[in-house]
Amino acid sequence: METAFLPRAAGPLLERLMRVFPVVAVMGARQVGKSTLVRHTPGLAQHLYLSLDDLDHRLQAQADPHAFLHRGERLILDEVQRVPELLLAIKRSVDEERVPGRFVLTGSAHLLLHAHLADTLAGRAAHLVLWPMTRREQQGLGRAGLWGELLSAPPQIWPSLLREAEAPREDWGMAVARGGFPVPALHLKDWEERQLWFRGYLQTYLERDVPALRAVENLPELRRLLEALALRSGNLLNQSELARELGLSQATVHRYLNLLEVSFLLVRLRAYAKSRTKRLIKAPKVYLPDPALALYLTGGKPSGAHLETLVLLDLLAFRDAQVEPPGLYYWRTASGQEVDFVLEAGERLLPVEVKATPRPTPKDAQGLLAFLAEYPEAQGGLLLHGGEGVFPLVGRVVAAPWWRVI
Structure with a gap:
């Protein structure tokens, strides 16, 4: 090993x-x-x-x-x-x-x-x-994706920047199933072995770490909450709905969510808005920080939500490796227009949308276009997809394969 x-x-x-x-x-x-x-x-x-x-x-x-x-x-x-x-x-x-x-x-x-x-x-x-390993860390490059380069360059430069960067192509489903925890990502050869590892991982967390924090009376309840969160990965957090579905009090759900966040097994992403007060009052989006852990808990096949989690993991690693960490948010309007991630570094904004499709269309960029219309200071938007081409998609939106960026 x-x-x-x-x-x-x-x-x-x-x-x-x-x-x-x-x-x-x-x-x-x-x-x-x-x-x-x-x-x-x-x-x-x-x-x-x-x-x-x-x-x-x-x-x-x-x-x-x-x-x-x-x-x-x-x-x-x-x-x-x-x-x-x-x-x-x-x-x-x-x-x-x-x-x-x-x-x-x-x-x-x-x-x-x-x-x-x-x-x-x-x-x-x-x-x-320290978050689970990024794809580039697993390749021995010791870094997250090209977020700093994209923030610094105008969108007209993005296509050539991304085409010139060394980045091995990979099926996103395989990358999701590998995840970022070093042992399953680097040392275990297939999904069956990784499932066994995650089973032991959660058992150790629930039986050893949680009791040490003296915060949970009923460990099966916490496990059910984790599974429910994995199914909601990338969705808005509604504590009342979660409590009703699990048959728990809101106070219990609130305490368990805090425990998972304290243990770095839950990420709450705040909404982006010019007003910092609005950022605090809007409901956060929730994610498990590792796509393979989320996949294990949902028990299904890799989905677009898991690819979104893979991109989030890379963004978290990038953010927390900076001397001045950029803000990391999502964006959503009352009418339902949404952008998965927004990086804010000083005056620079980079909205990012993630789509698993190999052939993105202008319709996939509607959220990015709405964001760029509301925040013209953002020079351009990035749509990550599951295909191979890097190209201007529509307006100031550039489409690029996820594997060329992270």
Whole structure:
């Protein structure tokens, strides 16, 4: 199972943050490669690696957090959420001597939302989110798709830019079934093996991680909610409807959704609007962050919603690898016009629509055209499709195969 390390898009940002902050917390879902990243980052070569999954380490840290932190001058503390007592000791150590890059923490539960971290490490810690692997990371390129290039170039340049970029063609259904979790994506040869892996993955999450967060009384309820969310991937979130369908209270659904988001197994995408207040009050769209996990939970064949999730995963990895992360939204009007994704980087806007069809038509670009009419500052729109051609589709909309971009 041991293979050469594949660089991650977030790696350069991790090294930059370590030169500024005494504490860097690398967060992400279980099994996305956090431990592998921190153990193979050149700037961390002199750090002592200590995993809190190790019972001996955990007992030592619980018994005397201060002494545990003196085991090395620079430490990587893996799965630090297992010993919350360490966080106060880290704060004291940082306040005594502020050394950039002194501590690198990893965790599967979102430490940004963990009460202990919020209280103790505010202003002392930077946070970096690691998502499942992008297609280009799996190819050894250490990056997400060409979003930065597309944001910087006028749409007239997009066709030549995309045609010239190295990008192996691939069936999107196969890419969806591979997903981005490193083990099933890189080491398992077929869907049957991946199904077994996801079965064990969810079992571990439900039986080990969730009880540790003390947030769920009924694990089968949470599993049913996950399945319902997988079926709704890419749709607007209606908590009341979800609660009625599952026979749960709205308060319970609300709490479970927060737990899944904290565990990086749920992404809530906000609506784009000029007014930031409107962005907050409109219903979000919900996604599971990995298309293969969503496919496993729905139990069907790959669909356009799964291709949309594959593109979302790449956008998330791009966003969270930037020094100044762009905004990532969806757009929808009261009349039902919709754009799947909107990237906002300063004054630049890039609306993106995803269609599984191999032959897109101008009708597929109606949402993009409506967005461009309302926001003329967006120079053009991008329609990703399941075919092979890169071409101007209609107006300022360029059609391109999904595999040329991500």
